[in-house]
Amino acid sequence: VDALVRERRFDAAHVDTIGLAPLATRVPAPLVQNHHNVESAMMERRAASAPSALRRALYRSEARKLAELEWRCADYTALHLAVSELDAERLRERVGAADVRVVANGVDTDWFAPRRALGHGDGGxxxxxxxxxxxxxxxxxxxxxxxxxxxxxxxxxxxxxxxxxxxxxxxxxxxxxxxxxxxxxxxxxxxxxxxxxxxxxxxxxxxxxxxxxxxxxxxxxxxxxxxxxxxxxxxxxxxxxxxxxxxxxxxxxxxxxxxxxxxxxxxxxxxxxxxxxxxFDWSVIGRALVAAHRDAARAARPLRSISGGTRAPAPDTAAPLPTRRCPDAAESEAG
Missing domain, CATH: 3.40.50.2000 (Glycogen Phosphorylase B;)
Incomplete structure (x- = not known):
């Protein structure tokens, strides 16, 4: 990353998981952080369904650490990308007033196209x-x-x-x-x-x-x-x-x-x-992603002054985080 920054100027930096976000602080450009999952919420859900008390305690501890990481990374993130409105809501609960936009997952509908008759009934x-x-x-x-x-x-x-x-x-x-x-x-x-x-x-x-x-x-x-x-x-x-x-x-x-x-x-x-x-076709998703990157680049906000003191307080890592359940998760999961 350091070598690339010395050689070229970047309008924005895109990181595809929160674990890479700290590395992107080396790039003097607005950071766009893609969240395939809200990691702390996913770990909370895993803790709720774990079969043993030991695993539940382990996953709750991991959830608290992930929530703190999400909160801290918001300090230097210009734009967060979530894959759904539900995940965007979960992320806002964790990082406060940060800029969160939905850019859904997609599929190549030309590549994934049926050859057989729609609704055929002779398969398994x-x-x-x-x-x-x-x-x-x-x-x-x-x-x-x-x-x-x-x-x-x-x-x-x-x-x-x-x-x-x-x-x-x-x-x-x-x-x-x-x-x-x-x-x-x-x-x-x-x-x-x-x-x-x-x-x-x-x-x-x-x-x-x-x-x-x-x-x-x-x-x-x-x-x-x-x-x-x-x-x-x-x-x-x-x-x-x-x-x-x-x-x-x-x-x-x-x-x-x-x-x-x-x-x-x-x-x-x-x-x-x-x-x-x-x-969800990639042509639709691609336009949304390009627009998000352009907006992040045009914002030209300093890397470490994005939140402006408007975020929620950091999560209390000594206490359990509240577990939010999606509709029907109690009866019933994401890759």
């Missing part, structure tokens, strides 16, 4: 996501442990593909024990797996931000069954863009509905594809 069920990311890992464990046995017993000819690297032991074991379950690991191109499937399952119950996997699935015109948390921040409407399921028996009921109703499959497929093309 699919989930795609890297399982070294803990929300995906826990989601797939829950899927094979509690949801798939109901689906398999109800209709023995059903098939399930869980696509992505670092499959946990439960997923790998299910694929070995049951010929109807596939776990191919990392694939160079996920589109054929999505295209062949009839229904995309997203049983995410933890994490933060918004889920790119959901945007990919909708761009591929997949009828989607998901938890409310899995689609959090995307503006999806249940029964219009996806079918909501929380408890295992609800997953069974929603999959049954889709398998037995071709018109419903097609309606969800069309609505999901339209939504992402209109709101």
């Amino acid at each position: 069920l699919v989930f795609a996501g890297a399982m070294d990311w803990y929300p995906n890992r826990e989601a797939t464990r829950w899927l094979v442990r509690e949801i798939w046995p109901l689906l398999a017993a109800d209709r023995p000819e059903r098939r399930l593909a869980i696509v992505g690297r670092a499959a946990p032991a439960e997923v790998a074991g299910a694929a070995r024990a049951d010929a109807r379950v596939e776990a191919p690991g990392f694939v160079g191109d996920v589109r054929p797996w999505l295209d062949d499937a009839s229904i995309y399952l997203c049983p995410i119950r933890d994490g933060g931000g918004t889920r790119l996997k959901v945007l990919d699935a909708l761009a591929m015109a997949k009828p989607l069954v998901a938890t409310a948390l899995a689609v959090e921040g995307l503006g999806l409407e249940a029964e219009r863009h996806y079918l909501r399921a929380e408890a295992p028996h609800e997953w069974l009921a929603q999959v049954r509905r889709l398998e037995s109703d071709a018109a419903l499959r097609r309606r969800l497929a069309e609505a999901g594809r339209r939504l992402v093309a209109r709101r």
